[in-house]
Amino acid sequence: MKLSIKGLVWLMPWLVASSPLQTDEPLAGPDGSIHGNHIFNALHNSMKMFGCVLQHNGMSIFIATVPQGTEFYHGTSSPYRKNGTGWLAFEPEHAMAFAHPRQSHRAGPKDATDEPHDDQDTSKDHRYHHTRSLEHNDRQDDHDNHKESSFGSSSDMDKTQSALGPEQPTTEERSGYFHTYRTKREMRLVYFDGQSAAKSLKGTLDMQDIVLRNATWFDGSPAEGDNVRADELCALARDRWDNRVDGFIRMVGGFEIILCSFADNLDVKCILSTSSGGGGSSLNYARALATRFDGIGGDRVSINYADFVSLLAFPDAVYFDERGLPRAINDWANLGNVRHHIDRLITQLDSPNPINWQNIVDMIVTRYHYRINLMLSSAISTHHELQRELHLAIEPFVDAHARNSDLEIERCATQFWISGADLSTTPAQAVYEVSKQLCSALVTGAAAETYEEGIAIIQDLKRYLDWTDFRKCNNCKPDEICQLPIWPSGSEEDFVRPQCGAGRSHGAGGYWDMMGRVRG
Structure with missing residues (x-):
């Protein structure tokens, strides 16, 4: 995959602007306390579907690692292993x-045109089908859109078929293929938080398109x-x-993972043909997603939460739109x-x-989330009743014979603090800021003289925290799931x-139709 002229156009200004050789002036460091509640939520929601869906404008990138031997899946119209991106x-x-199958134009849970064609592979590919293995050279992995893309052109087999004219599809052409791969070694990846694969102008793509790619315009089309x-x-x-x-x-x-080279990183476990319908039911798919609402599970991904880059720690790099959503x-x-800090993190x-x-x-x-919900x-x-609940929340931090609100707040805020944690880092600053705000509200609310005063303090606290756990469904039936606006x-x-x-509600109300604009 060669770097195109278009790629050089966006890459060259970054090479000049961010090179450490261009200036001797120290660059300002991030400050995790400025938008500490948003950074706190980015930490909580990371690699959890529920939080990533509802706080969909991810403004942070993390370094992630996937261990050797981890199993992943790829759906396609081709029976041949994939080698490229x-x-x-x-x-x-x-x-x-x-x-x-190749003739199908059915859109999956994300638009079928999302997946690009593979590179025109020059290495030897392997075809797995019904426990048989056949060797085949230079076979392209065709995807659902069947269009030219930046990853390669149509295969010679496709061109030959076009010259011969239309034929009845073979059995294999009426099938899709479900590939299972395992990682050859540990993989190091960049993780974009939020609903970062949603093709929306609401801000889901800001970190990829504005910050990394320096894209000046994007129309939202998959x-x-x-x-x-x-x-x-x-x-x-x-x-x-x-x-x-x-x-x-x-x-x-x-x-999902955008993997830059299948050949370098993956071994084939098996490739299976699917029925002509393919994909299974939408309910089955939704149920599978719901199992990952609280985490990806199985130690399949490890995230470095001690050092990451968030736009929210740079006040001049982010603004909030009319709905209160962060934008680059x-x-x-x-x-x-x-x-500059992204380069440092990755290299x-x-x-x-x-x-x-x-x-x-x-x-x-x-x-604290259930305590706050109970109070409200x-x-x-x-x-x-309100005072009783507030006193129960702060009781472990109170010296009954020597009341001191400042000390009570500090004891509460540092309850889970790690000894030796560096308070100059983005996560430490954000966690400490949110903890102090939380504990201060609890202590102040407990001292409120009226119900109205106390309840207003807790209502303000809940709005400030904006934890997605406050919006979780309660007691769904066995045949139900919590419905979310998944693009x-x-x-x-x-x-x-x-x-x-x-x-999923399948567009009723059109949440994703209310497209935000990328600010120029």
């Missing part, structure tokens, strides 16, 4: 949605989007970061410092035994207040 799914049902995006991200990994990363993790209809400021001067050696700030954040959320529920309706489906109601149901 392409997509991997973490869940079988996600990949099955793309395992269509055909233009992911083919070019994957091509340029992999060129960036190769040419700027010296192949220090193997690909990129994103999320929309499940977590499309201004080269303001993003130069961010790009440096990974820190040994980093602090897992997500574990700390999760303990804070699980301790109909079960608490008097000043006495391209979902309603405004799904976003504001997810409800139990039979599956």
